[in-house]
Amino acid sequence: MERxxxxxxxxxxxxxxxxxxxxxxxxxxxxLFSFLVRLxxxxxVAEDLLEETWxxxxxxAGDLTDETRLGPWLFTVARNLFASxxxxxxxxxxxxxxxxxxxxGARPRESPFEAAxxxxxxxxxxxxxxxxxxxxxxxxxxxxxxxxxxAEAAAVCGISSVTLRARLHRARARLAAGxxxxxxxxxxxxx
Amino acid sequence: xxxxxPGDEVDAGLSALRVHDALPERTERIRERCLARLAARRRPPxxxxxxxxxxxxxxxxxxxxxxxxxxLAEAVTRALAVYH
Numbered sequence: 001m002e003r004x005x006x007x008x009x010x011x012x013x014x015x016x017x018x019x020x021x022x023x024x025x026x027x028x029x030x031x032l033f034s035f036l037v038r039l040x041x042x043x044x045v046a047e048d049l050l051e052e053t054w055x056x057x058x059x060x061a062g063d064l065t066d067e068t069r070l071g072p073w074l075f076t077v078a079r080n081l082f083a084s085x086x087x088x089x090x091x092x093x094x095x096x097x098x099x100x101x102x103x104x105g106a107r108p109r110e111s112p113f114e115a116a117x118x119x120x121x122x123x124x125x126x127x128x129x130x131x132x133x134x135x136x137x138x139x140x141x142x143x144x145x146x147x148x149x150x151a152e153a154a155a156v157c158g159i160s161s162v163t164l165r166a167r168l169h170r171a172r173a174r175l176a177a178g179x180x181x182x183x184x185x186x187x188x189x190x191x
Numbered sequence: 192x193x194x195x196x197p198g199d200e201v202d203a204g205l206s207a208l209r210v211h212d213a214l215p216e217r218t219e220r221i222r223e224r225c226l227a228r229l230a231a232r233r234r235p236p237x238x239x240x241x242x243x244x245x246x247x248x249x250x251x252x253x254x255x256x257x258x259x260x261x262x263l264a265e266a267v268t269r270a271l272a273v274y275h
Contacts, residue, residue, distance in 0.1 A: 034210050058229055175201050176201050
């Protein structure tokens with residue numbers, strides 16, 4: 001989202017403009033949901049947290065500063081809600097049930113070969129991501145998938161930029177290793 | 192140390208991830224709830240609401256203070272009864 005448009009939307013949101021809310025909702029809802037579902041591995045939980053995130057935005061819209069970055073703000077709220085949910089439910093972070101790739105998602109038209117290659121890559125990434133510790137997973141999702149800058153992601157996670165960069169480096173290495181493992185597993189299954 | 196090195200398989204994999212969305216009925220319900228709350232925020236308070244807010248502003252502390260005085264008076268009375 002362009003910064004000028006974002007600034008205008010923030011101003012209108014502060015004034016309680018429903019159309020501005022709709023624009024922000026359409027722009028960020030799928031991204032937030034994808035983020036939450038990859039953290040929690042559960043659609044029902046992700047939907048509950050998604051709803052709470054948007055309700056928080058509406059409740060606090062009047063308190064937003066003029067310079068608020070909507071993306072980092074929303075991801076911070078979503079992440080904090082997920083952390084609260086984990087504390088509340090004593091979630092086992094390493095659950096691998098209900099993996100995301102089995103769900104349908106919007107895709108442009110592609111050839112069967114491209115679709116098969118992409119599906120294989122996607123499955124490897126999703127599997128490797130799901131096996132990462134939560135702290136690694138969230139930095140990869142924020143920077144690698146959602147496109148937040150390291151500084152923004154650090155603010156979302158409540159850590160310093162230096163710590164985030166170190167964590168990101170480690171997470172990338174673990175993901176790459178995990179993807180290698182996943183490929184070996186897939187080949188073993190196919191063979 | 193480079194935090195992000197574009198162009199490798201990890202990047203390709205992350206960018207291949209699908210964007211998911213909540214179920215349509217759920218997204219619609221969230222939208223409706225949020226819009227209703229925004230509309231409620233925009234609605235100016237009615238005259239009756241303002242009067243009630245003014246009343247509550249002094250009535251609640253006054254009631255709390257009165258209850259404190261009664262409680263303290265009872266405590267002092269009982270203490271004096273025990274003393275005598």
